[in-house]
Amino acid sequence: MQKLDPKLHIVAATAIIVKDNKFLITKRADWEKAFPGKWTVPGGKLKFGEYKMQRVASGFPQQYNVVDWLVRKEVQEEVGLVINKPNYLCDLVFVRPDGYPVVTLSYWTHYKSGKVKLSKEMTDHAWVTLKEAKKYDLIEGIWDELRMVDKLLRTS
DSSP: OOOTTTTTEEEEEHHHHHHHHEEEEEETTTSSSSSSSSOOSSSEEEETTTOOOOOOOTTTOOOHHHHHHHHHHHHHHHHHHEEEOOOOEEEEEOOOSOOOEEEEEEEEEEEEOOOOOOTTTTTEEEEEEEHHHHHHBOTTTTHHHHHHHHHHHHOO
């Protein structure tokens, strides 16, 4: 096993998508390193070089709103949908089986347009109510996040 740099983390973002009072969940492929075969919500990793940083007066390249960009990009790539502006929900850190720590930023948003078209990383999908979601083999914590969004929607 390679030696990991303790200062490095993988950054990922996920999106809980709401349409007609239901949530989109997807099933991860069995070959995925983390959570194979489990149900989750669309999302993915931030990869250096995919986003477009610009040089500023200080000389250090930077980009604003990179997580918003990442959430929209991953939703488009994984399920083929266009979403409204992502809203921050929560964050967590977990360690993958290969030892890499992952900082996951969880967002929620409303469906805007498109028809679900799964990427090769996903094998199935469902639009579910909070109650229906309990019947799926979700990654631990996903149902709690769905519940958080359900509560936000009911109080707004």
